[in-house]
Amino acid sequence: MIQIAIIGLGMIGTSLGMALRSANPKESLLGEVEIVGFDQNNRAIKDARGRLAIDREARSIAEVVRNAQIVIVATPVQAIRDIFTQLATLLPAGVIVTDTASAKAQVCAWAHELLPTTTHFVGGHPMAGKEQSGALAADPDLFKEAIYCLTPDPRAHKDSVDVIDAMVNAIGAKSYYIDPDEHDAYVAGVSHLPFLLSAALVAATSRSPAWKEMAPLAATGFHDVSRLASGDPTMHRDICITNHVALTRWINETITLLVDLREHLAQHDSAALEQFFQHAKEKRDEWLKIKPNQRPGEDVFSNIHTVERPNLFGFRRPQPDRKRRP
C-alpha cells in the first residue's frame, strides 16, 4: 500500500485522487494506493470526499503528509512557495514531492531551494484542463491519453522519477520529460496564450456599448473561442505572474500578427489574407493529426522514459510504514 497525500482539492487535485483511486491496482505499477487529502477550504474537502477522490481527509498539511510516500501539491501556483516552506520541516528523507502547476521554472526553483535535500522533487504538469474549477468539475478520465510533463529536480533519485512515471501511467496519461524553461516557453504558447486571447475576445466585445445587442448574435464560434475566459481568474492571474517572460513574448508575437492583418485589411490584400488563413488552417489540420492520443504521432510523442520494472521506493530510508504490511 502506497500512501499519497494530495494538498489542494480543486479540479485537478480531485481529478487526480479520483483517477488514482479508480486505477486497477493489479495493472498499476503503484499497486494499492491510499489517498489522503487536505485543502484549506473545508467545503473543498467535503466535495472531494463526495466525489470519492480521497480515502481519508486531513486537517492540516502536517497531518496529510504523515507517512506519505508521495506528496502531490495541486494548489494554485502562488501558494506553492509557502507550502514548500512548510513541507521543509515536515518531510522525512525519501519522500517524493510533485506538483501540478502550469509554470515549471519557478516551482522547480522553489523546490530546489526550499525542500530538504533528502526528498525527491519531480515537477509535474498534466496537459489537461477544464474551464470549470472545483471538486465538482473533477473527472477521473481527465488525464486519459493526455501528455503529462515531468521536470525532475537534478537531485531527484532515478527511482523517484520512476515512481512518478508509474503514477502518470496509472492515471492513463503519458510522461513527457522536458526542461522547465522550455516547458514554460512552450506552454505559454499553447496553453497560456489561448486563455489570454479567449479573455481578450470577451473583454473587447463585452465592453462595447452595443454588447447587449451583439450578445444574442454570438454563436458556436464565439462560444468555443471564448470558452477559456470562464476559467478561474485567480489561476489565470497566477500563471501570468509566474510565467510573464514567456507569455510576454507570445503577446508580442500576436500583436505583430494583428498589426500585419490590419495592414492587409487596409490594403484590401486578398492574396495575403488568403495565405494567412490557408497557412493557419494547414497548421491546425496538421496538429489535429499529430495529437498525442492518436496513433500517427505515437512514435514521436510516446514515453521517452519507459519504466519496465521500477524499483519503487527501494531507495527510501526509512522503509514505508512497515507496520501496515502483513
Added chain:
Amino acid sequence: MIQIAIIGLGMIGTSLGMALRSANPKESLLGEVEIVGFDQNNRAIKDARGRLAIDREARSIAEVVRNAQIVIVATPVQAIRDIFTQLATLLPAGVIVTDTASAKAQVCAWAHELLPTTTHFVGGHPMAGKEQSGALAADPDLFKEAIYCLTPDPRAHKDSVDVIDAMVNAIGAKSYYIDPDEHDAYVAGVSHLPFLLSAALVAATSRSPAWKEMAPLAATGFHDVSRLASGDPTMHRDICITNHVALTRWINETITLLVDLREHLAQHDSAALEQFFQHAKEKRDEWLKIKPNQRPGEDVFSNIHTVERPNLFGFRRPQPDRKRRP
C-alpha cells in the same frame, strides 16, 4: 407547393436544403416546398443530392431560378455581386431573393443596385456555422434555435418579409431584424474577430522554431480556441475584405487590450490582471445565460416580428405556377 432555388451548395446551402425539406409541411407556414439546387461545382451538386438536400438539380442559374418563388443565394460573399447581375435579367416580378452572407451592408447595397425593382430582397444571415465546409459537413439541425438575422431591403414588400420569416421559422431558427450596418459591426465582433484570433493563435505558435516540440503539449484549450482556424480560408478572406471597416475597429480594440495586458505583466500587477480575468469570466458566464436557445433570454431576443397569418405570395404578380395546383 412553393419552389425554392438554392444557388451555392456548400455547407450552408446544403444545410438549408436539408432543413427545408425535412420541415413538416403541415406545421411550416411555407407548406409543401420543392428545392431546386445549383452549384458551379458538379461535385457539390452530387454531394447535396446525396444528402437529400434538393429535389432537383439545375445546370445553370437560369435553370435553377425558373418558376422559383424564393431564390436563396448561399455562395461565398464575393460571388454574390456577379450572381445578382445575372439574376437581374432572369427574375420575373414578385420573386423573393435572400442570401446567407455574413456581411450584410455590402450585399444589401448590391441587391438594391442590381436586382430588379419588381423583386423583393430580404437579406439573411443565419448565426450558425461549422469550421468544416462543403455539403458533407451539412446538418439539417444546424439552424435549430439559432438566431437568423434579416435585413430587408426598403423596397421589399411586407408580405415578402413574412415569407422569409416563415422560412426561418420552418428551419427552426428565430428571426432577428437588424440594420445592415449594425449587423456588420456586431457580427465583426462576435463572429469575425473570433476566427481572426483563432487563426492568429495558430499562426503565432506554429511559426515558432519550437512548434514541433510544442504541438504535442497543446490540449483541449488550444483545441477550442484554435477551432475556427480550420475554417474555409476563402470564406475568411472574403469576410475580411467585405467587412474590413468593422473588423479593423475590433482588431484595434484587441491590440489595445493586449498592450494593456503586457503592461500589467511587466509591472507584475496582480490586481489588474485578476480584475481583467474576473471581468471576462463574469461577462462570459452572463452571456452563457442569455444564449437565445435558453429561456432566460427569450423575452428579450425572441422574434420581434411575429407572423400570425402571413399573406404568402398574395402580393405576387404573376401568381405562382398555377398550373401545378388542382
